[in-house]
Amino acid sequence: MRTVVWKSLGESQKEGLMRRPAITTGAQTQASVTEIIADVRERGDESLKALTQKFDGVELDSIKLDKGTLAEAEARLGEDIKLALRQAYDNISTFHRAQKAQPLKVETMPGVVCESITRPINRVGLYIPGGSAPLPSTVLMLGVPAQIAGCRKVVLCTPPPVADEILYCAKLCEIDEIYTLGGAQAVAAMAFGTQSVTKVDKIFGPGNAYVTEAKRQVSLAANGAAMDMPAGPSEVLVIADAGADPDFVAADLLSQAEHGPDSQVVLVTPAPEMAEKVADAVQQQLTTLNRAEIAKQALGSSVIIIADTLTQCVSISNRYGPEHLIVQTQQPRDLLPLLDNAGSIFLGAYSPESVGDYASGTNHVLPTYGYTRTYSSLGLADFTKRMTVQQLSDTGLQALGPTVMRIAEAEGLDAHRQAVEIRLTKLQQTQASE
Ligand code: NAD
Numbered sequence: 001m002r003t004v005v006w007k008s009l010g011e012s013q014k015e016g017l018m019r020r021p022a023i024t025t026g027a028q029t030q031a032s033v034t035e036i037i038a039d040v041r042e043r044g045d046e047s048l049k050a051l052t053q054k055f056d057g058v059e060l061d062s063i064k065l066d067k068g069t070l071a072e073a074e075a076r077l078g079e080d081i082k083l084a085l086r087q088a089y090d091n092i093s094t095f096h097r098a099q100k101a102q103p104l105k106v107e108t109m110p111g112v113v114c115e116s117i118t119r120p121i122n123r124v125g126l127y128i129p130g131g132s133a134p135l136p137s138t139v140l141m142l143g144v145p146a147q148i149a150g151c152r153k154v155v156l157c158t159p160p161p162v163a164d165e166i167l168y169c170a171k172l173c174e175i176d177e178i179y180t181l182g183g184a185q186a187v188a189a190m191a192f193g194t195q196s197v198t199k200v201d202k203i204f205g206p207g208n209a210y211v212t213e214a215k216r217q218v219s220l221a222a223n224g225a226a227m228d229m230p231a232g233p234s235e236v237l238v239i240a241d242a243g244a245d246p247d248f249v250a251a252d253l254l255s256q257a258e259h260g261p262d263s264q265v266v267l268v269t270p271a272p273e274m275a276e277k278v279a280d281a282v283q284q285q286l287t288t289l290n291r292a293e294i295a296k297q298a299l300g301s302s303v304i305i306i307a308d309t310l311t312q313c314v315s316i317s318n319r320y321g322p323e324h325l326i327v328q329t330q331q332p333r334d335l336l337p338l339l340d341n342a343g344s345i346f347l348g349a350y351s352p353e354s355v356g357d358y359a360s361g362t363n364h365v366l367p368t369y370g371y372t373r374t375y376s377s378l379g380l381a382d383f384t385k386r387m388t389v390q391q392l393s394d395t396g397l398q399a400l401g402p403t404v405m406r407i408a409e410a411e412g413l414d415a416h417r418q419a420v421e422i423r424l425t426k427l428q429q430t431q432a433s434e
Helices: 011-018 027-043 045-056 067-076 079-097 136-149 164-172 183-192 209-220 246-257 272-286 292-300 310-320 332-338 353-358 394-411 414-433
Strands: 002-005 104-109 112-120 123-127 153-157 177-179 202-204 235-240 264-269 303-306 324-328 344-347 384-392
Touching (some): 027 209, 079 164, 136 153, 183 209, 246 272, 264 310, 272 292, 324 332, 344 353
Parallel strands (some): 002 303, 123 153, 153 177, 235 264, 235 324, 264 303
């Protein structure tokens, strides 16, 4: 990891340090995804089977897994992993259940009642990536809020072979249907529906460049499906003062670095001696990791920034807007009011990122790539939508009507004005005749 002193940098160097590597989806990837989506829309299940054979090397008898497969997977799993997944499920459920929006009803003026009510998104699709490691935690992070929100249909796609842990979590979350599908074809199937796959209204979950590009394309298509949030490589920024434990800081940096070669890892500290100790500890701990090669590549583009003060560390963090922010200082909570751009914040020596990744209760699907300025951690609200309601009494309309008519007149919308006027006139006639 290279070390830089913040105050010695010019503005353009600072800007460069805060910038993520450009995410470029090549024209080739975009074109293949467009082709895959078109083929799935045209040929449905037949296309899904052919594409799964081509990209995953698997011949599918059936796209949809039957419920018996879930019971077999559960029977194969050891008690220890089931217990751990259930504990994670319980904590994630507790935190997300507490996010339920309360109905809102306000009388803005006498006789004018405004309400906000929440409904689940009807049908949602969850994408769970395949690849080197099964991701049961992602099933929980997507499946639990869908379950608590009360979405009427929850479907899940994951490429073959499907890990038992994924099926066990799907069972905990009462996922309605599971399809052995990966990549752009899975996204296309969920967005438009096929003979076997239920069409959904919104698609959630991470994935490779094909999955991400497919989510983007189907979200722009008429009659496609909405998507959760834009995705970039995973990131962590650690703020550590002189009193932090360098071994803890190094372990947190490495736990991010092992995600992938494109992971972004930043340490900001006002203590130059901490920078040195952490760099040493990183080298030492690297030797113990099974994904050391991946971590090394990520560390190659990572940086330690030495700031003047803790307050400057905070402003650097706010400028970077990390997905994960770990604060290892003597009084971490004191910095909280000053922090405003981060996906998920981990306060103090005993709150490593791993707990949020798996089991504390918070969601691990977070905005990356500086989107923390405008996007939030995934939560219950993403699986619901709000509707507003208003009801006016006759006296309410008599009181508010002239205001509305005056504004409609200013906007030149006669029919708007008339919709009020016609009522007020009838009310006057009725009242006069009484
Ligand atoms: P994946 O499930 O995303 O993609 C696998 C699918 O890609 C295959 O089923 C296949 O259909 C398709 N595919 C492969 N090669 C293709 C080609 N040439 N043309 C068209 N389609 C092709 O699994 P993965 O590839 O292992 O990637 C996992 C991704 O998920 C990684 O990029 C990782 O960074 C990301 N991820 C992100 C998070 C997060 O929370 N941000 C978490 C876990 C994983």
